[in-house]
Amino acid sequence: MSDAVNEPQAEGVVPLPGLDVPAQPEPAAGAMPVAAVFPDFGQGTGLDKGSATVPSPTMPATLPAVVPSAMPAGPTGGLSSAGSYGVRVPMSGLSPAGLSIIGLLTALLGAWAGLSVFVGPTFGWSPDGSPSWHWSLIHAALHVAPGGVALIAGIAMVATVPKAARGMGRLGAALAGLLAILAGAWLVVGPNEWLVLKPTQQIVFAYAAPMRSFTYVVGANLGPGLLLAVTGAFALAWAVRVAKVRGSA
DSSP states (O other): OHHHHHSOOOTTOOOOTTSOOOOOOOOOTTTOBHHHHOTTTTTTTTOOTTTOBOOOOOOOSSOOOOOOOSSOOSSSOEEOTTSSEEOOOOOOSSOHHHHHHHHHHHHHHHHHHHHHHHHGGGGTOOTTSOOTTOOOHHHIIIIIHHHHHHHHHHHHHHHHHHHHTTTOOHHHHHHHHHHHHHHHHHHHHHHHHHHHHSOOSOOSSOOOOHHHHHHHHIIIIIHHHHHHHHHHHHHHHHHHHHHHHHHHO
C-alpha cells in the first residue's frame, strides 16, 4: 500500500480522497500578477504584464461615526431632510391656543376689575356705597389702574399667539404675565394698604351685612386679583419653558 502511495501519479489522474498528496500553494493575492487576473491588461499602453501587481484589498481601520442631526424630523421624530434621525421636543405644556385663552381671560378680568365699581351700583351692588359712574381717587387707584394694566397684559398675550405657534414671542409673553401678576397683587393688597398710603376719611368698602361685605371684597378686589395672578403665572411659565427648550435644542 505504501508503494502505491509513493508512486508518481499519472498526469491528468485525480488522486483518490484520503491520500497524502502535497497541495500546491496558491499565489498570494498581493503578489498575483495582473496578467493572471486581467489577461488584457496593459495591451496598447506599453505596460509590462508581469511588472504590475494587484494590491490586496484593505478595509478602513475605523468607520466614521454617524452623528444624528439636531434638526427635528417631525412631530414624533424620524429621518430628517439631511438623512439623519432627530426627535422634535414639545415646546411647552401650554399650547399657543391655551395661551390665547389665558390672554382672553386676563383681559376680561382686567375689564371687570376696572369697571365693576362703576357699573355695579346700577344693579344694586356698590362696594364703597357710591352711585354709578362716580369717579374718585380710590376708584382710579384701586380699580381702574390695575384693571387697565391687566387688560393691556391680556391683549399682549393674545397678540403673542401667532409668534408662539412658531416657538417665539417668549419675551412678550413673559412681560405680559409679569404685568398681570403685579396687577393682581395690587388688587389684593391695595385696599388694605390704601389707608397707610393715603390717610383719608373715605372708606374703601361700605359697611354691610357679613355676606354682603364678603361679596364686595371678593367680587371687586380679592377674586379678580387672585385669578390675574394665576393667569400671569401661566403666561410666565410658558415663556420660561420655551426658553429652556430652545436653549437645549
